[in-house]
Amino acid sequence: MTANHTTAESNTQSISAQALTQFCDDYLSTSAFKDYAPNGLQIDGGRPIQRIVTGVTACEALIDAAIADNADAIMVHHGYFWKGEPAPLTGMKGRRVRKLMQHGISMIGYHLPLDxxxxxxxxxxxxxxxxxxxxxxxxxxxxxxxxxxxxxxxxxxxxxxxxxxxxxxxxxxxxxxxxxxxxxxxxxxxxxxxxxxxxxxxxxxxxxxxxxxxxxxxxxxxxxxxxxxxxxxxxxxxxxxxxxxERGGIQALGEIVAQKFGLPVTFIDIENPA
Ligand SMILES: [Zn+2]
Missing domain, CATH: 3.40.1390.30 (NIF3 (NGG1p interacting factor 3)-like)
Structure with a gap:
């Protein structure tokens, strides 16, 4: 795992998950795409966002890294709730969602618009x-x-x-x-x-x-x-x-969010040979 702080100065600012998502939706023209998963805010952590972690996939290792970084939101290319996947929040999916909710971390995913x-x-x-x-x-x-x-x-x-x-x-x-x-x-x-x-x-x-x-x-x-x-x-x-x-898009989006809102955004690369 490697972490790459793109911008990390003032930590006094905060933004709501909804406002952050609205900005990204507009930037990526999200509504124009028919996709296999919901784009935007997938899990609402319920608190203002001051620190953001980005990564390719919202796997448990990325969630653990976000918790260790005291992040309020993770932004990813591969989120959850894919078309055709079982709906119940059980097993691996349940653990991931529970961990995010328990730590008040929002999860924001952008798929095809970010490709x-x-x-x-x-x-x-x-x-x-x-x-x-x-x-x-x-x-x-x-x-x-x-x-x-x-x-x-x-x-x-x-x-x-x-x-x-x-x-x-x-x-x-x-x-x-x-x-x-x-x-x-x-x-x-x-x-x-x-x-x-x-x-x-x-x-x-x-x-x-x-x-x-x-x-x-x-x-x-x-x-x-x-x-x-x-x-x-x-x-x-x-x-x-x-x-x-697929590491480039979410890093680029993180840099744009960091510049726009003056928030620290850290890209965390969970190594994956596939
Ligand atoms: Zn992909």
């Missing part, structure tokens, strides 16, 4: 980290699309792997496009220049990236089927880690 934001989103931040320029959307006909097309200086897969390893602190899992049954596909020795990007568990968007003419697709996770898709579609695939690719 998609053009400046502070996970995709935008990943593109920045990899030295790429976003040029458009992976699904250009959708009103609030998630996933982007980006360009980079033409480079080999090995060069890109070196950049990713440096930027994310871990090597990606790379599936080369080089195998292709159709001899008309020219992927051998091709340089990568046009790239699809969608952080997290977006591996199945690889087909869309191929149809958009990308040389490579970058996401977090990989499935068994992704290997075959990459080879048969003639597109390089880089699985850079779900956690590793």
């Amino acid at each position: 998609a934001h053009p400046i502070s989103g996970n995709n935008a931040k990943l593109a920045d980290m990899l030295g790429m320029t976003i040029t458009g959307a992976l699904y250009p006909t959708e009103s609030h699309p998630v996933g982007n097309i980006a360009t980079c200086t033409p480079q080999t897969a090995d060069d890109l792997i070196a950049t990713m390893t440096q930027a994310l602190g871990r090597a990606p899992l790379h599936i080369s496009a080089e195998y292709h049954a159709d001899s008309s596909a020219q992927t051998n020795g091709r340089l990568i220049e046009r790239v699809g990007i969608c952080t997290g568990g977006a591996q199945d968007m690889i087909e869309q990236a191929a149809s958009m003419g990308c040389d490579a697709f970058i996401s977090g996770e990989i499935s068994e089927r992704t290997t075959h898709s990459a080879r048969e579609l003639g597109i390089d695939y880089f699985a850079c880690g779900h956690h590793a690719t």
Whole structure:
């Protein structure tokens, strides 16, 4: 676990959980997204917020770290109450919610709006980290699309792997496009220049990236089927880690909140190899 204080000067200010959430909702255009979980205030800790901890996922380790930091709120990319999950607050879910409520800690979650934001989103931040320029959307006909097309200086897969390893602190899992049954596909020795990007568990968007003419697709996770898709579609695939690719957005949002309200915001990275 590593902690990274982004701003931590005055600790005399406070804000209500509702006002904090309203600001973030507006900044991220939350109401425009159809999502798999509620965006915004998911758990109301019932007290004014003076200290904030941010993290990728509202797991028990992050809650314990927030308690140790005397935080009044945690802000995350992966909160609770996902579509289809059992509703009862029992077991692991019950423990997490009980701990937050007992310590009066609010929990605020932003999912797709935090992937998609053009400046502070996970995709935008990943593109920045990899030295790429976003040029458009992976699904250009959708009103609030998630996933982007980006360009980079033409480079080999090995060069890109070196950049990713440096930027994310871990090597990606790379599936080369080089195998292709159709001899008309020219992927051998091709340089990568046009790239699809969608952080997290977006591996199945690889087909869309191929149809958009990308040389490579970058996401977090990989499935068994992704290997075959990459080879048969003639597109390089880089699985850079779900956690590793989704640290940027919530840190950026934390920095904006820290600046806006003058509150100390600490990003806490709960190590996760997946
Ligand atoms: Zn995710």
